Amino acid sequence: MINTVKITEAIHFIGVNDRETYLFENLWPLDKGVSYNSYLINDEKVAVIDTVKNTKMDAFIEKIESIIGGRTVDYLIINHMEPDHSGAIKAVKEKYPDVMIVGNKKTFEFLENFYGKMKNYYIIDDGDILDLGQHKLQFYLTPMVHWPETMMTFETTKKVLFSGDAFGGFGTLDGGVFDDEVNLEFYTNEIRRYYSNIVGKYGAMVQKALKKLKDADIDTKVVAPTHGPVWRSNPSCIIDYYDRWSRSATEEGVVIVYGSMYGNTQKMADFIARKLAEKGIKNIRIYDASKTHVSYIISDIWRFKGVILGSCAYNTGLFPAMETVLHKIENSQLKNRYLGIFGTASWSGGGVSNLNQFAERIKWEKLGESVEAKSSPKEEEFEKCQVIAEEMAIKLIEERVDQPPLCE
Numbered sequence: 220m221i222n223t224v225k226i227t228e229a230i231h232f233i234g235v236n237d238r239e240t241y242l243f244e245n246l247w248p249l250d251k252g253v254s255y256n257s258y259l260i261n262d263e264k265v266a267v268i269d270t271v272k273n274t275k276m277d278a279f280i281e282k283i284e285s286i287i288g289g290r291t292v293d294y295l296i297i298n299h300m301e302p303d304h305s306g307a308i309k310a311v312k313e314k315y316p317d318v319m320i321v322g323n324k325k326t327f328e329f330l331e332n333f334y335g336k337m338k339n340y341y342i343i344d345d346g347d348i349l350d351l352g353q354h355k356l357q358f359y360l361t362p363m364v365h366w367p368e369t370m371m372t373f374e375t376t377k378k379v380l381f382s383g384d385a386f387g388g389f390g391t392l393d394g395g396v397f398d399d400e401v402n403l404e405f406y407t408n409e410i411r412r413y414y415s416n417i418v419g420k421y422g423a424m425v426q427k428a429l430k431k432l433k434d435a436d437i438d439t440k441v442v443a444p445t446h447g448p449v450w451r452s453n454p455s456c457i458i459d460y461y462d463r464w465s466r467s468a469t470e471e472g473v474v475i476v477y478g479s480m481y482g483n484t485q486k487m488a489d490f491i492a493r494k495l496a497e498k499g500i501k502n503i504r505i506y507d508a509s510k511t512h513v514s515y516i517i518s519d520i521w522r523f524k525g526v527i528l529g530s531c532a533y534n535t536g537l538f539p540a541m542e543t544v545l546h547k548i549e550n551s552q553l554k555n556r557y558l559g560i561f562g563t564a565s566w567s568g569g570g571v572s573n574l575n576q577f578a579e580r581i582k583w584e585k586l587g588e589s590v591e592a593k594s595s596p597k598e599e600e601f602e603k604c605q606v607i608a609e610e611m612a613i614k615l616i617e618e619r620v621d622q623p624p625l626c627e
């Protein structure tokens with residue numbers, strides 16, 4: 220018996236789990252795997268919405284067959300052309316040669332560039348409706364959430380939003396598929412890691428897309444993304460998180476990230492954290508940039524308002540692991556943070572001076588003086604670290620607003 224899951228009587232979840240891939244996009248650790256979600260609407264016409272990565276196409280076709288066995292797929296809707304979702308288009312074409320591929324103008328440019336020319340294109344525009352019989356699909360173009368051709372598909376009778384990568388995250392669906400069947404803390408963290416590292420750079424476009432959906436007043440009952448859980452009990456929770464993250468809205472807390480070879484810079488990080496705690500800050504995360512993958516660090520920096528960065532000097536520059544962190548922050552164009560800087564050097568420096576240059580480029584509000592200790596921190600440097608911690612705590616407490624978790 221093949222594992223398919225009903226969202227409604229006719230709308231099926233036909234996604235697959237990937238526990239084999241180590242790195243998503245060959246970049247982002249998949250400690251707990253990832254799901255590639257696809258959906259099938261079994262109506263007078265059969266529609267499949269998005270496919271899966273090519274390594275999973277046999278399991279995927281089996282799922283389709285277990286539902287429609289003997290019939291054909293009439294429409295294949297392509298919300299997003301990234302290969303983890305488009306990888307089984309050819310397999311669907313082969314199995315159901317008359318299938319009509321549905322996408323916008325840009326979808327087909329991508330399709331042909333990836334997989335060569337195919338026949339039976341159905342080009343839709345913003346707001347167009349496709350009639351399947353009982354169900355009707357309306358299309359919303361949402362460019363750059365997260366590629367230029369990205370769109371969303373809304374089923375208007377059951378009010379299911381097939382949102383593509385938006386609202387999706389890492390983590391396989393281990394039995395539980397719906398938001399009310401899983402531990403949401405794990406998934407919302409993994410959705411934020413996905414958002415902050417992959418989609419976050421396009422926050423303005425996410426805001427545009429959210430506005431478009433709001434203006435359309437579609438009253439979404441189910442959010443069905445291409446990764447992670449399907450939101451049927453509390454769809455607004457994940458939509459509100461996306462709104463929060465794409466506005467660079469933050470929670471109260473501080474992320475301290477450091478690069479250290481022999482522990483001197485680390486000592487300063489621990490000292491600053493202690494002083495923050497003494498001043499009443501509860502959410503404090505310290506990361507050794509060499510140890511924790513940058514994607515987890517960025518995810519927390521996306522969440523919290525305070526960022527304190529430390530680096531020892533390394534061959535006249537930053538400690539290499541810190542370069543990765545700074546590059547990712549700048550590339551994401553993350554705004555609206557408070558910044559503190561510390562570090563160590565034994566001769567002409569390079570760590571703190573580069574952090575200072577970063578501060579000028581990023582234009583976050585800098586607190587305290589940058590502190591650079593000669594080889595190891597002493598009383599004078601600890602005092603300066605304390606000033607950074609105190610100024611940070613004052614700012615955060617002054618702004619204290621109750622921002623409860625949205626998904627509980």
Ligand SMILES: Cc1cc2nc3c(=O)[nH]c(=O)nc-3n(C[C@H](O)[C@H](O)[C@H](O)COP(=O)(O)O)c2cc1C
Nearest residue numbers: 479480481482483484531532534535565566567568
């Ligand atoms: C491979 C290597 C390269 C270094 N390069 C520099 C440098 O360019 N400039 C400098 O002032 N110190 C340099 N140092 C010294 C360290 O930055 C300094 O000892 C620092 O206190 C080490 O901090 P840590 O204990 O947090 O690793 C270097 C040390 C090592 C091991």
